[in-house]
Amino acid sequence: MAELPDKRTAFMDWYLAVVDGANLTDKRYPVKGMNVWTAYGFRARRNLDTVLIREIEATGSEAVEFPTLIPATEFAKEKEHIKGFDAQVYWVTKGGLSELDVPLVLRPTSETAMYPIFALWVRSHRDLPLNVYQIVNTFRYETKTTRPFLRVREIHFFEEHTCQANEAHATARVESNRGAFRKMAEAFALPYLPIRRPEWDKFPGAFYTVALDIPVGEARTLQIGSIHHYRENFSRPYGIQYEAADGAQQFVHQTTFGLSERLLGAILAVHGDQKGAVFPTAIAPYQVVVVPIPGTDAGDGPLRAATEIAERLRRHGVRVHLDGGDERPGAKYYRWEMAGAPLRLEVGRREAESRSATAADRLGRKSKVSFDHLEHEVGERLAEFDRALLERARSAFASSFSVARSVDQLVGSTTVRVISWCGSEECGHRIETAIDGALLGTPEEPLPIPVGEPGPCAVCGTAESTRWALAGRPL
């Protein structure tokens, strides 16, 4: 039971220790950056996917699945796109004992797999909009240091791809995706900021990119998702066109929306503390852990009572785990705190007799829960826990931003900086050099701190049409 590294001063060491301690993944698989989802980790992932599926389907998107392998010939069709990815893909060159005529790429993302088929599916304006998504694994031959969930070579991935009749409809789909993500983030209790990336940092082939970023301390940021407007940039090379109501042939305007297992990393990074992981109830593998405390004179009362309440909660739809093992209660508390279970119910002799369990939530708040009103009171404790978790995350979120009045103030910054920018690439790169990171782009929603109106560009002094930009150090 070694102490965790300090989250503030040694974030990545802390993060890696939490991932290990919570037993979410096994990194000992003999391919670098490809990890095993343990049973516990898989439960968290499944709960996360459930939220994504619920919210995206509520906006009229349907699940599909395209093949994992993409012929080199299709992959090469969109030049900007291949330029962004060709050094980062895995190549299948052999099938059985012979060389393949056309090498196959393990999808890094599925534009080039889907769009030749979209060209067959979309014929008329009546086929639009086409809103489909898939949850699959993607592959990147990552050369940077890999980190569980944050940067891996096999990535659990969510990708929506849509075809719209025109640019305005595509813009509306971007807005709809933003609304869907707002609801997803609520379930994760995760404050974030949608940021329009600068031209030089948008997705290869995109018209524009709205990234979904969170700060994770020390001016570092994590991109947890992105929404792209492609205009006709892919539909032209792939020939995705339709007959409009007036009989004219038109190219569709496309959008995509991408999320990944990095969301799980973000949940760990934002909510975790010096005791380990902390899961919001929507994601928690087990929302409630019941621990019987078999005192020397307690008989089997505690175990019987613990079994009863676990069974009742399970029937009520709560994800509950009865930890009836023969470890000391203290060891169990330690383990389930590390594993991030939102609520622990302790049942000793006294609790069994008084038919009221001791409840301790993962934020350390204790109370009593009567067996008579078990389902209702546990529901209340879980809701209170989610509220408190969100409040804590919001407060940390707000204190992660501050205004920089000059480029000098960017140097060595420990918060994400809000700075006036004229919009030029030259000034943008000056900002990036100063913070030793990236100009993240311009916020698409109000910042969590009062900032007023932007002044003249902090780099060149231009006063005309400046905007607030964000500067930080992406993980």
Next chain:
Amino acid sequence: MAELPDKRTAFMDWYLAVVDGANLTDKRYPVKGMNVWTAYGFRARRNLDTVLIREIEATGSEAVEFPTLIPATEFAKEKEHIKGFDAQVYWVTKGGLSELDVPLVLRPTSETAMYPIFALWVRSHRDLPLNVYQIVNTFRYETKTTRPFLRVREIHFFEEHTCQANEAHATARVESNRGAFRKMAEAFALPYLPIRRPEWDKFPGAFYTVALDIPVGEARTLQIGSIHHYRENFSRPYGIQYEAADGAQQFVHQTTFGLSERLLGAILAVHGDQKGAVFPTAIAPYQVVVVPIPGTDAGDGPLRAATEIAERLRRHGVRVHLDGGDERPGAKYYRWEMAGAPLRLEVGRREAESRSATAADRLGRKSKVSFDHLEHEVGERLAEFDRALLERARSAFASSFSVARSVDQLVGSTTVRVISWCGSEECGHRIETAIDGALLGTPEEPLPIPVGEPGPCAVCGTAESTRWALAGRPL
């Protein structure tokens, strides 16, 4: 609206036409044998997976996920296994622009991915049993003709892998898997036979294999799943051992249980008819399709009533689709029959006024369903439909088997043949030659036709310890 090929005389043509007609998959993806799951096909697959997950988790198995890529070095460790697969795998040889030091195999199945990690997970008898499963895609460089769902190169796959303390526990796990499959098959309304494969046809590396086979007409059979007992055949090369209660180091005994998207192919093959696909309600993408019939004098009454009942059924947990498009009702009926929807509700002017829909199930039975008791009556119709579907399938199942008294009777057989066999490989191969197919093995459950006791071996005349064997032509 071309007629389907005849299912009896041109089974494979019929099958391919049904798959196309029901729009379950798109075969135009530019890699042979790798198909696109359409939105409709994906719904069927998701429902199928839900059944698998429910039944396997009820037996205490937990979901995990191992990486897709397996290093060549691990893949080669189990010699029997690699011998079975090495001509059938895809090889990843390049990452980005450079050759990989160790080539990677796209998993054809996950023994060699999982077992090095199982060796780390299993330490003590307290870690046993280890029962885990994953639902992932696997890859085979298939050289035979590919067929949607039946033989593909990217396969949607279910695989359970377990570690048990000894041979008897592993045998019990095989039995538990058989029980789980019995329940899965109930949901699919699919009669099947568990068959112990002969030695020369068991899974590479297995001690024994129980295959789950169904007849699909003309003596053809389809293996829809398999359960394997591995004894210590994998645990020795991979070093999966544990400390027993007495302190001795023991190798675990392992089992696996495999199923695939072929189940969906089997459901189509068994239940489908000359009107198209027929889905049991557990799998049907839409259990109920509501069709408003807007007569010239009907106003918007039919559409309003159809919308009302669709909404009520949806709230009740029924998967329902309101087909409000502007096609003729007849075209809609044709399409949803082809797509296999179990129940259609028609709502015209008369139905809207009398608040009672015309119900037609996919087996052609018509009735009325009153709006007042809508949820209850639709539930009844669906349950009746499932019962009738199972009865029809059982009857076809029983008539797919017949006894052969001599090897001569195997030649040109149009049913799966039940034949006396001494158990020798030599006689087995004689049987295979005669039927121009395979000796499928010995049935592990009573046959669906009365057969009595086996006589002397139909090949060599040996009378001692003969058994019934099955001979057919695997698809």
